[in-house]
């Protein structure tokens with residue numbers, strides 16, 4: 199059974215409940231969100247926005263499912279670039295009560311397969327905070343390698359924070 203599927207507008211209430219329950223758990227790793235972003239209406243709006251970018255070929259938003267098929271998190275490819283770059287950025291989170299079951303590891307493997315298969319991409323990138331070793335391990339288990347440190351790269355938890363950058367390349371691509 200797949201661990202992820204495309205996000206839909208109907209997921210808004212369940213995502214809102216899950217994000218509210220995980221607000222404190224996710225806060226150190228996320229941009230600051232206003233209170234209304236956590237409501238079903240706020241999530242409906244956020245889903246509409248990302249699905250519009252999906253329709254333009256710029257994003258691929260999936261939810262992560264647990265073994266019962268309930269939503270356990272989200273994983274999204276953003277900034278899908280074509281042309282000579284064929285690259286995208288990967289972001290993800292899994293609900294605290296379902297951490298440590300291999301869900302993020304499996305979800306990243308699935309997104310990688312879609313990215314290098316159907317989407318025909320050459321490269322995926324992910325950035326983690328320096329002390330987010332848990333996230334670094336799920337990336338490394340999926341073949342991502344550290345490529346450097348980006349100073350003050352993303353505004354996380356209200357501060358421009360350094361990120362360790364990782365990438366994985368499509369090994370099927372020829373060198374030329």
Ligand SMILES: CC(C)(COP(=O)(O)OP(=O)(O)OC[C@H]1O[C@@H](n2cnc3c(N)ncnc32)[C@H](O)[C@@H]1OP(=O)(O)O)[C@@H](O)C(=O)NCCC(=O)NCCS
Pocket residue numbers: 223224227290291292293296297298299300301302303304325326327330332333335336
């Ligand atoms: C980082 C995060 C996504 C990890 O999610 P997760 O679902 O717990 O990750 P996994 O279960 O795949 O891997 C975590 C551990 O579970 C273990 N595990 C248990 N069952 C497993 C299985 N069947 N397959 C693979 N790993 C398994 C792994 O060994 C791993 O332990 P280790 O890293 O100490 O070796 C999650 O902690 C999270 O959402 N954190 C907050 C947000 C965040 O940091 N997002 C990423 C920003 S860069």
